[in-house]
Amino acid sequence: MSRKSERLVNLTIALLATKRYLxxxxxxxxxxxxxxxxxxxxxxxxxDKDDLRSLGIVIELGTFDPLFEDEAGYRIxxxxxxxxxxxxxxxxxxxxxxxxxxxxxxxxxxxxxxxxVKLESLGLECDSDALSFLAPQMSVNDPNFxxxxxxxxxxxxxxxxYLGEDLSLKQKKxxxxxxxxxxxxxxxxxxxxxxxQVKKFRLDRIESEIxxxxxxxRFESPVSHGLADDHxxxxxxxxxxxxxxxxxxxxxxxxxxxxxxxxxxxxIINRSWLKRSILWHRDDVVAISPSWxxxxxxxxxxxxxxxxx
Amino acid sequence: xxxEQSTPLEQxxxxxxxxxFLLAHQGISINDLADHFxxxxxxxxxxxxxxxxxxxxxxxxxxxxxxAFDSGxxxxxxxxxxxRVRTLSSSEIVSLTLGLDLLREASAEIAxxxxxxxxxxxxxxxxxxxxxxxxxxxxxxxFRTVIARAIxxxxxxxxxxxxxxxxxxxxxTVTPYHFLVEGGxxxxxxxxxxxxxxxxxxxxxxxxxxxxxxxxxxENISAATGEKFxxxxxxxxxxRATLExxxxxxxxxxxxxxxxLEAFSEQWMARSILAxxxxxxxxxxxxLRRSIAKxxxxxxxLYDEGAIA
Numbered sequence: 001m002s003r004k005s006e007r008l009v010n011l012t013i014a015l016l017a018t019k020r021y022l023x024x025x026x027x028x029x030x031x032x033x034x035x036x037x038x039x040x041x042x043x044x045x046x047x048d049k050d051d052l053r054s055l056g057i058v059i060e061l062g063t064f065d066p067l068f069e070d071e072a073g074y075r076i077x078x079x080x081x082x083x084x085x086x087x088x089x090x091x092x093x094x095x096x097x098x099x100x101x102x103x104x105x106x107x108x109x110x111x112x113x114x115x116x117v118k119l120e121s122l123g124l125e126c127d128s129d130a131l132s133f134l135a136p137q138m139s140v141n142d143p144n145f146x147x148x149x150x151x152x153x154x155x156x157x158x159x160x161x162y163l164g165e166d167l168s169l170k171q172k173k174x175x176x177x178x179x180x181x182x183x184x185x186x187x188x189x190x191x192x193x194x195x196x197q198v199k200k201f202r203l204d205r206i207e208s209e210i211x212x213x214x215x216x217x218r219f220e221s222p223v224s225h226g227l228a229d230d231h232x233x234x235x236x237x238x239x240x241x242x243x244x245x246x247x248x249x250x251x252x253x254x255x256x257x258x259x260x261x262x263x264x265x266x267x268i269i270n271r272s273w274l275k276r277s278i279l280w281h282r283d284d285v286v287a288i289s290p291s292w293x294x295x296x297x298x299x300x301x302x303x304x305x306x307x308x309x
Numbered sequence: 310x311x312x313e314q315s316t317p318l319e320q321x322x323x324x325x326x327x328x329x330f331l332l333a334h335q336g337i338s339i340n341d342l343a344d345h346f347x348x349x350x351x352x353x354x355x356x357x358x359x360x361x362x363x364x365x366x367x368x369x370x371x372x373x374x375x376x377a378f379d380s381g382x383x384x385x386x387x388x389x390x391x392x393r394v395r396t397l398s399s400s401e402i403v404s405l406t407l408g409l410d411l412l413r414e415a416s417a418e419i420a421x422x423x424x425x426x427x428x429x430x431x432x433x434x435x436x437x438x439x440x441x442x443x444x445x446x447x448x449x450x451x452f453r454t455v456i457a458r459a460i461x462x463x464x465x466x467x468x469x470x471x472x473x474x475x476x477x478x479x480x481x482t483v484t485p486y487h488f489l490v491e492g493g494x495x496x497x498x499x500x501x502x503x504x505x506x507x508x509x510x511x512x513x514x515x516x517x518x519x520x521x522x523x524x525x526x527x528e529n530i531s532a533a534t535g536e537k538f539x540x541x542x543x544x545x546x547x548x549r550a551t552l553e554x555x556x557x558x559x560x561x562x563x564x565x566x567x568x569x570l571e572a573f574s575e576q577w578m579a580r581s582i583l584a585x586x587x588x589x590x591x592x593x594x595x596x597l598r599r600s601i602a603k604x605x606x607x608x609x610x611l612y613d614e615g616a617i618a
Contacts (some may be wrong), residue, residue, distance in 0.1 A: 005318075005324060006359050012391070013319075014365065016391070031366055078393060081396065102411050137411075179464060182444075260617075300587055
């Protein structure tokens with residue numbers, strides 16, 4: 001049995017039930033669990049306030065009568081404490097419950113279970129018709145997942161080791177802006193503090209546990225954030241054999257059809273990916289320009305032939 | 310269920326949420342209660358014992374929360390100040406919005422009449438946290454990760470698979486081997502237990518995928534069908550793209566000068582090695598060595614002056 005959690009619950013009850021602000025001395029006198037020297041109680045109370053705030057409970061500070069210089073007091077207003085998503089019906093509850101259950105066995109299972117408990121406490125009849133139609137399953141298991149989502153919401157700086165293209169581990173300090181799931185991977189977009197550039201990081205390439213900055217330290221997020229390499233991209237010109245290389249064709253900004261070969265132009269977002277992709281398609285794709293790309297591909301082919309000849 | 314000590318803060322959150330939950334579920338068994346809160350029965354008993362000591366200042370029987378749970382079934386009275394369901398925390402909201410993203414994608418095909426409702430709920434929740442966390446395409450993100458995990462852990466998946474040729478959806482149990490991209494479309498290959506044969510599936514035609522109980526007897530199957538293709542390759546250098554294409558971890562190659570790679574398609578293996586751009590050299594089998602040298606030569610010839618009109 002924990003004295004501390006008992007005291008926190010008692011404090012919550014007292015602050016919720018009161019119509020007026022309770023002063024510190026009233027709290028120390030009446031709420032069970034506060035004892036020791038005045039300084040000790042003071043410290044205890046400061047920590048308790050922080051703890052309740054970290055649970056998302058808003059503690060208001062104010063005075064009973066603004067005309068008198070009263071001692072400031074505390075209270076929790078029911079409006080800020082209580083679940084409020086506006087009018088919900090059975091279908092909403094069913095859909096939200098399905099959404100929560102998608103995390104079974106995955107990264108945010110704990111958070112979604114807590115949400116589910118709250119939904120089930122509302123005493124609303126769940127529309128079981130809506131419940132039966134599908135059951136999606138989230139399967140991200142990354143232990144960093146909840147740390148990142150939390151850091152995005154709190155605007156807290158994060159630090160981690162990132163696997164570079166050359167397999168070196170690079171220490172990154174990032175202001176996380178967004179997290180997106182796409183094509184089987186999760187991408188974090190944020191400001192790389194050292195490089196002063198907005199970059200994209202793939203979650204499974206983060207090789208360390210994420211270190212989240214101190215509470216209260218919030219970074220300023222820009223009004224809009226484009227990825228640094230969104231603009232002024234160099235373009236590659238490729239010849240692709242008719243009826244092949246659909247993956248590269250799908251990226252084409254321009255296509256000039258020919259007889260046996262079509263010519264396409266694509267934006268170069270990732271050089272090494274592009275080179276790999278050209279090599280992967282063997283004699284179905286030929287790099288025309290820029291010259292560094294063409295020479296790079298020729299060089300790889302030469303070395304590959306030399307190695308295996 | 311995991312037996313872990315919860316922190317005083319976690320216990321506080323749980324106790325605050327227990328009260329409204331119990332008010333909506335009078336007479337619930339302690340076992341069910343532990344299930345809902347995803348903790349051990351002992352933990353819930355400790356919560357109830359602690360909660361039983363909480364109440365309004367004064368702490369006479371009149372002010373204390375009145376709980377009865379001796380019989381193994383829980384009833385609650387006199388809990389007015391904590392009767393309200395607490396507001397959702399930001400991480401709980403994140404879990405719900407991501408779950409709704411999955412539902413929205415899934416419902417688009419199965420229950421389009423629910424889509425609007427899902428979007429409204431999602432917008433309502435997102436406006437509360439104001440963070441940019443979302444999933445773009447469900448089928449790829451969720452099903453691909455389920456399948457990827459099965460490949461890694463040599464497990465099986467139960468899939469609903471849509472075949473346009475026969476215009477039918479079938480339920481199958483598959484032990485997946487690897488992903489492959491052909492013509493811009495992602496596939497996965499595996500042993501289909503339902504048809505007792507190795508089959509290739511298009512990822513975007515998978516309508517549902519969950520882990521299956523059936524253990525993937527990968528070795529036996531491949532021995533029986535002789536489908537698995539093994540290559541011994543020298544590592545001259547390795548970059549991240551090559552590492553990821555063979556689904557290796559950093560630790561898999563640490564200190565190694567050569568490695569055995571496995572795949573279920575010889576063509577996929579040949580292309581992936583060529584794409585490594587001379588980072589990998591095939592040592593065995595000899596036929597693959599020759600075929601890679603040949604591909605490199607044929608492709609290189611296309612870079613000669615005037616080879617392509």
